[in-house]
Amino acid sequence: MTSPRLSLTTAIRPFKALFVSDAFEGVLLIMVAAAAMAVANSPFAHEYHVLFHGTLPWTPIGKLNNLHLWINDALMAIFFFVVGLEVKREIVAGELSDARQRRLPIFAAIAGMAIPAAVYFTLSGGDPQLNRGWAIPAATDIAFAMGVLGLLGSRVPGPLRLFLLTVAIVDDIGAVLIIALFYTANLKLAWLFAALLVFGVMFAFNRMKVTSLWPFIIAALVLWYCVLNSGIHATIAGVVAALAIPMRKRDGHSMLEQLEHGLVRWNAYLVVPIFGFANAGVALAGIGLEGVLAPLPLAIAGGLVIGKQAGIFAAIFIADKIGFARRPDESTWVQIWGVTILCGIGFTMSLFIAALAFPRYPLLVEEAKLGILGGSVISAIMGYCVLRFAPATRKGV
Template sequence: MSKTIRGRIKSTLRQFLDSEASGGLILMAVAALAIVVANSPVADVYFHALHVYLGPLNLQHWINDALMSVFFLLVGLEIKREMLDGQLSSWSRRILPGAAAAGGMALPALIYIGFNLSDPSTLRGWAIPTATDIAFALGVLSLLGDRVPASLKIFLAALAIIDDLGAVIVIAIFYTADINVLALAVAAVLIANLVILNRSSVKNIWAYLGLGVLLWIAVFLSGIHATLAGVVLALAIPLKVTPGTPEAAQEDSPLHKLEHALQKPVAFFIVPIFGFANAGVSFAGASASVLAEPVTLGVAAGLLFGKLGGVLGTVALLVKSGSAQLPARATWSQMTGVSLLCGIGFTMSLFIGLLAFADASSQDHVKIGILAGSFASGVAGAAVLMASARRRLLA
């Protein structure tokens, strides 16, 4: 193979890895593969493998509790950076995506509750349709290229980050098991040590990560979901090397270094593994009636209609009242399309669904609802945005 061809292959691969859409595209492919495998002759092997024990936990728990802690670590790093030094660093920047995120969490929850009000056992899943999958949503948006203004991509990313923060709070408050006070006390001591490292301007990332592993074990044993240890650890990682450091030099801060180091492993390894392990749902013996189940309907309708109404309605209220402005160069039809994309709730919705329900039947209903609602939201959002771009070209 010539150097020119090798260079082209390497360049194409680098462009793919660096593109915003690639993480979402891989996640789409992995989710589809999981469904195919779960309904193939090797389905039994797939489901059995997930329950094989490797030490104290089975494979699915290692993925959902340990690997996903790294995902939550990255989420925490992104939240901290955006809040202190990014698109959410001032209240004027926070108000529109923040309020839209709140509306986009409240209405889907209410819709789900409406479908499940008569059954207390399924009400526990109210938070499932409140989450937006940033990789999926930005992936679809990025496929449209420059037909969508950059300001809308920033708005969607900011909204999804605030949405993730809301999901973390919901998990901590509403999906915590019985508390082990001793383990929680150990966790508190470890957090205090992380704060001391931060206040002492310690820049060695491994010092934080070492305490982070111990914190994960303590939180896991405490009854609080172990992935939240990743968020707590992220908040302790220093953003600035020393007080007064110029902005250009902040790229060398421990937070930036760790965030950059984790982005590709999380996007191309951890989240796809989680998606493959949890998106697989078997349709063997299932009938069309599963689509009419309250859980399935609540999740799907919450994602499709709840996110649209909650996000778009809140934005309209703020803009019409003069409290905020639409993102630069964005139209109302484009905002409608982005609001629909917020209904893609794959990763975090699946995660909350697994916490909400322990039985396989309910989890299958959740997965079908998430897949149906996310697919409909993605297709509808992309169609609205493409139609909007076409109208602008013809105008």
């Protein structure tokens, strides 16, 4: 007879496995988004708004006078720093270091940003006020997408998982460039020059083979402050600082990998969830069916659900057929299609760009959140279902 303790252990094993696997990051983001929506539409909605948007009684930096600004401009610099570390590692020693290996993810990522933008412009109805939101469906949320793959276990081939991760990283590079180029206004050249000097100092530390982390960390904080005051969004400092971190080995360890491994879980389990909770709450009061089906949320959701999969799948198919780059090994076309659908999950970066796109129009930001959450959830469920029931055997097509 099976003991009650053994039965209980057997029953909870799948749940335990879930919370120690890659899936947990995606599940956590879902829980955070749901919690933000619940609180924003509860009797505590006013307190939720005041917590993040109320003026702080004191702040060491005048530009950051509420908690929402501290999260989006300061805390998220850590997220972008980790993104920068991942990008540099991939370019120097990862999948993007080989010209043949980087062809497909770069080609697919470019198509995966261009086609969603085209879908966005088509569905937004030509409203000039909405044009600044074209980049909202441009990037894939790595944690969310990889979390859905984690739920599928071994059903998704390893090369296809790696492809999704690489495309998402290239997406992040594109999103960072978009933020720097298209969401920057009123440049202050003195502060920008100061930022360049600080980056030069960090680069000198690299060339001088400085082995301590602290000079890099202190310089990165100064760089962030200079960028904050320059007119470029402060989080770009995170990416720039990461590029100065040495990749070389030190006592058998890479300083870059040491930093990345030290920050990646803090990033996944603290920084991104706090950002998600502060930004995903949408007050649905007064937003009826007309608001949900307004041009902005439809354009964003359409870009994520339709544009992402259409652009990336078409790029893979064309590249494979003309011999430009091979499709991921061990993968059927149905499995590839399922993964391209998951690329339509745009939670973190999309929410971030939405706040930059419509800083003076709170209603448009709320509508954008509806489109992001709706498009991301549809992409997650649709991609999961396709991959869950896709045949595992590759067939030549």
